[in-house]
Amino acid sequence: MLRRLHSLPGLVAALLLVVLATSGAVLSLNPALERAVATVPARGEVNVAELAASVVQQYPGAEQIERLPSGAVLVYFSVDGNPGADLVDPLTGTALSAWEPSAYFTWMKDLHRAFLLDDVGRAAAGIGAVLMTLMCVSGAFLLASRAGGWRKLLAPIRGSGSQRLHTELARAAVLGLLISALSGAWMSAVRFEWVTEAEELEAEFPAEVAGTAPAPVGSLQALQGVDLRDLHQLILPFPDDPQDVYSLRTHQGSGYVDQATGQWLAYADYGAPAQWQTFIMELHTGEAYWWLGLILGVAALTVPVLAVTGVIIWWQRRRSMPRLVGNTPAPTADTLLLVGSETNTTWGFAKILHDGLTEEGCRVHVAPLNQWTGRYPKAQRLLILTATYGDGDAPASAAQFLHKFGSTQQPGSQPKPAALPWAVLGFGDRQFDHFCAYADQVAGALQARGWPQLMATDYVDRQSGQTFERWAAALGAAISVPLNLHYTPLRPATRTLMLIDREDFGAEVNAPTSILRFRSGTPHRSLPSFVAGDLVGIFPPAGVADSAVAIDSTHSGTSHVPRFYSLASASRDGVLEICVRRQEHGVCSRFLCDLKIGETADGFIQKNPRFQPARGKSPVILIGAGTGIGPLVGFIRSNRTHRPMHLYWGGRLAESDFLYKDTLHACLADHRLARLNVAFSRGPKPAYVQDSLRVDSAQLRELIAHDAQILVCGGRRMATDVATVMDALLAPMNLSVAALKQAGRYLEDTY
Amino acid sequence: MKILTKAPIKSLLAATGLLLSLSLASVAQAREVTITTELNAYRGDGAYLAIYLTDAAGTYTRTLWVAGGKSKYYKHLLDWARGSGLKAAEYDGMTGASVTSGKSLTITVDINDALIDAGYLVRVDSAVEDLRENRGDAEIALTSQGAGTPVAGRVYVKTLSYSL
Structure with a gap:
């Protein structure tokens, strides 16, 4: 709303x-601009009588003197019947320049x-x-x-x-x-x-004036009492008219001054409402x-x-949600289907569930979890499909759900929704430690409120259509709606990427790793837009799938599940660069690592804004191991402002898998990288990246005290170990990894 | 020049006289006067104008017309404002739109016969937003001879003329 x-x-x-x-x-x-060219005397320096005296001396035909809001002083005069206007020096009354309103x-x-x-x-x-x-x-x-x-x-x-x-x-x-x-x-x-x-209150027009010989304007007491800073406009009497008066407008009020006696004939304040109105203007x-x-x-x-x-x-928001034909508005829906999605794949499942339920006569309202309002008067059930981001965090379209759900459950909150029977389906990848952790959190929150659970929470591993179809059938049974769904994955629009260059490392230490550089494989078509730290999703071609590694038994060999790799370059570099470790049973990594120059792969860009250095000049601590160096090198290479970047990286053997060695030394030389600290687990002095951090505790604390941001990229186990070391290191500062994460200063990208 | 301009006015007078004698004998002491104020081309918004009658000494006598939509700005037509006291009764039914740069305003008013050739003047005060305010931007004596002869104004007013 x-x-x-x-x-x-x-x-x-x-x-x-x-x-x-x-x-x-x-x-x-x-x-x-007007102010810049104006002389502006301080308060107390010049009064209106003095100004008028010097102006009249320079301009015998002066009719009107105005102080513009900028502080510039303007004189309107006539010479031989021809009107003119000049900006004048308020101290001497001499002309500065002719004045004309700017046409522009x-x-x-x-x-x-x-x-x-x-x-x-x-x-x-x-x-x-x-x-x-x-x-x-x-x-x-x-x-x-x-x-x-x-x-x-x-x-x-x-x-x-x-x-x-x-x-x-x-x-x-x-x-x-x-x-x-x-x-x-x-x-x-x-x-x-x-x-x-609010009308400005005006002074009464004087009924009578002294009518005797006019006194010199500089001697008029009433005008002497008004500071130039308060002046708005002074209209001078006609020289030959003894009945005429000085008409004065200041910022506070207006009045008339007798040209013979120099006394106020009348004066009135504009009044507070009118002055307030002028102030607004x-x-x-x-x-x-x-x-x-x-x-x-x-x-x-x-x-x-x-x-x-x-x-x-x-x-983008319109486009990111699949077009749902017949999405029921929230107030009339009987079934709520809320979606937590980071990459929009979960939306594909939601659409199929929506269509299936709608076909069976349910009135389904589909929305992102973030749009939870608690106002669902007709709702009979709540279905939640959600992915998990990173280390058990909420995905983008669900980030505010628990907070919002919590606040609609506070005692006295309006509205307080009735308890709805619910079911949660989590989406994730079992290779991660915190598989579907956010789905569990959501289920936990609903359980804690005592809302009735329709069926046990289930989990879809790597977009398995089979699991989803099974869950939907069970859901149908639970709510007495026959549901027989068939999931066909939405495949994002991909580009053809052609390998143009590769460097291979780590064969000697049983960790074959390649740096791969791609160009657009379609002639006359440039690469899509991305920055270092974004992800490229790669679909290995169908034939590559190893029967021993069934991705999904129902669609074996079609490899509809992309694998994601962090980008080490930005599109403005003209190449798409990734760093891939060849996994013995990894369908996609084997495919990529075996690619020959000139061969192509299908990929698409997945933005990853959560893993980006914050803008500014503060230091950045980059921590990684193995292929985790990819995005970190990307950040260093694009560090054109030379903010202090400190890299801690761990490999196996300096002679074998020191990735980006030359690039890093070049960046050190031109100060894109402030300090390079590498550790190798094999060799004369075996050490892990955690050990380097421990040794540098004092320096790291110093950097963190100066608002440093920490970005960690690598395997999950390494990230956990690094977090343990960092926690110990932060404790004396009354800080923790959790606190830094909360403040957006500790970011992890793990696999 | 004079002869050329007098001829049509004479015939107009004759026609008016005929009309008056035919039907409006009772208002014979009032004269219909057409006053034309032509403005210079200047850079700015529409001008507010007060067209009014003063006696020989320059004392305000009556309002003839006020051009300008917002009465709150009338105070900037200073001499007229002072003379009329800005009382609404002085200008009720005698107001219209402001007059933009280069345009002219023609009004027709009834003026008492006794005021013609008696030293009375038609005077115009003018003001434009963010620009100068002019007391007596133009004035012209109200005489039988002066009819049809424009006088030059000082600032925004290019010419002021009337026909009887």
């Missing part, structure tokens, strides 16, 4: 807001407030301001919900390209945008008389504080980027 409140007005108003914001940003320069800014202002269309355009601009306010507020709530609470709003933001750019920019700009949008909406409401405008135009105007202008400049990335995010 909140998301829709954000994306709908965003899509509708994107273009409108881009024009408003861009023109606003240009206009924000005006006060600062005048046009821009008209574009900004009325799209050059007068009243219709003004209304559109007003609607734009209201939509912008709505976007800011809904966006702030989304940001908080994404971060896991308002207090965590400033925590590092994870996510891929557009998502990250959008959230980071929006977080930085939201306050500025809100000020501009709210004040703009207010001004528009005043313009169209939706709110009653000057806040918007940047006239109140030129520097704030610039800040608001910079904030406004984010809008075009936010609009483009916002539309991209919306489009």
Whole structure:
């Protein structure tokens, strides 16, 4: 709901807001530019009588003196009946330059407030301001919900390209945008008389004046009492009219001064409501504080980027969910089917389950786990299909589920959903230690609430269609709906990759490992976009599958399950580079390691934004072993800003499997790598990477005290050992791996 | 030049006189006056104008027309504002849209015969957002001879003229 409140007005108003914001940003320069060329005396230095005296001396035909909000002083005068206007030095009254409103800014202002269309355009601009306010507020709530609470709003933001750019920019700009949008909406409401405008209280027009000979303007007491800084406008009397008066407007009020006696004939404050209103307007135009105007202008400049990335995010989200024909809206659904998916493969299963249940007359609502609201008045059952990310964490589309589910279960929370019978199906890969750990967590949370369990939690290993079909049949029995599903996997769109270069290592130490470099295998087609640390999913060709290693008995030999490898290069390097250890029974690794130059493989890119160094200048500690060096080398190679990167890596034998030896030394030489620490388990001084960490405890603590981020890549066992060493090392600092993980400073990519 | 412009006005007068004598004898002491204010081309939004009548000493007598939609800005037409006291009763039913750069405004008002050739002046105050405010941007004496002869304005007003 909140998301829709954000994306709908965003899509509708994107273009409108881009024009408003861009023109606003240009206009924000005006006060600062005027300020830059103006002489601005301090308070107490010049009063209005002094200013007027020097101006009248330089300009006998002066009619009107204005102090612009920027501090510049402007004189309107007539010479021989011809009108003129000059900017003058407030200390001497001498001309600085002739003044004319800038045609460019005048046009821009008209574009900004009325799209050059007068009243219709003004209304559109007003609607734009209201939509912008709505976007800011809904966006702030989304940001908080994404971060896991308002207090965590400033925590590092994870996510891929557009998502990250959008959230980071929006977080930085939201306050500025809100000020501009709210004040703009207010001004528009005043313009169209939706709110009653506070009238400036005006001084009574003087009924009588002294009428005797005028005194020199410099001697007029009332004007001497007004500081130049408070001046808005002084209108001088006609020289030959004894009945005329000085009309003065300051920032606080207006009044009339007798040209003979120099006394106030009348004066009135504008009143607080009117002054407040002027302040809102000057806040918007940047006239109140030129520097704030610039800040608001910079904030406004984010809008075009936010609009483009916002539309991209919306489009990606739309595309990532399979098209569900006849997805029942949540309020009328009897079956809730919630999905936790990192790579979208789980969605494929959800779609088949949805279609099967719908065919049997169920009213099924499918949604990501993150969209849990607790408001499901017609629901009779809750089905959850979820993958697990990394070390038992929630996948992307489920990251907020447990938090949201927990808060809808608090005593007194509104709404408190009725207990629903539920079933959970986990998706994962048995090769990982924490196989389907997140599915177990979800099941545990539901059990803890005492919600009735329809059937035992089951687990699908490596997208096994058979397990899924069996589970669906059991589910059908449990809810008395005949379910006979057949799973055909969704195969992501792949590209042909051609091997152009390979280096082989480790044959001597029984760890054959290859660095493989690919180009696009399709002529005239470049590689897809990726960065180091992203993954490439490779489908080994059907013939390669070893009958001894059945991936899935129902689809034996079709190898519909991709294997993922971390990328050691970015697409802008022009090659796709991976580092693969040949596993004796590994279908895919054997296929890749046996590839000859010129041969091809089918692959697709899987973004992996969770395993990326945070932006900034803080140090980065990279820890890896074996082929885990792949993405780490990628990060080092793309370290163009020379932030301090420290690499700890473990191999077997320096002479045999020192991967990337030359690259690393080259990076040391040009400071992309600050320090290289390698350990080899065989050789004169056998050591593991954990041992190097232990030896360097003091240095590592120093780096961590300076906000270092830690990225670990390698086998699961190594990652566990490293975490143990790091915990011991962090203890004296009152820190732990868990605490650093929470803060987004300890990232793992394991296999 | 004079002869050329007088001819049509004479015929207009004749026609008006005929009409008046035929049907409107009771308002014979009021005269319909058409006042045209032509603006210069300037860079800015529409101009607010106050067109009003003063006596020979320059004292405000009555409002003829106020161009400009928002009464809150009328205070910037300073001399007129001072004279009229900005009382709504002074300008009720005599307002219209502001006049944009280079355009002209023509109004027709009834003016008491007694005020013509009696030293009275038609005066225009003007103001534009973010630009200068002008007391007496233009003024013209209300005389039988002066009818049809435009006078030049000072700032936004290019010419001010009237026909009787």
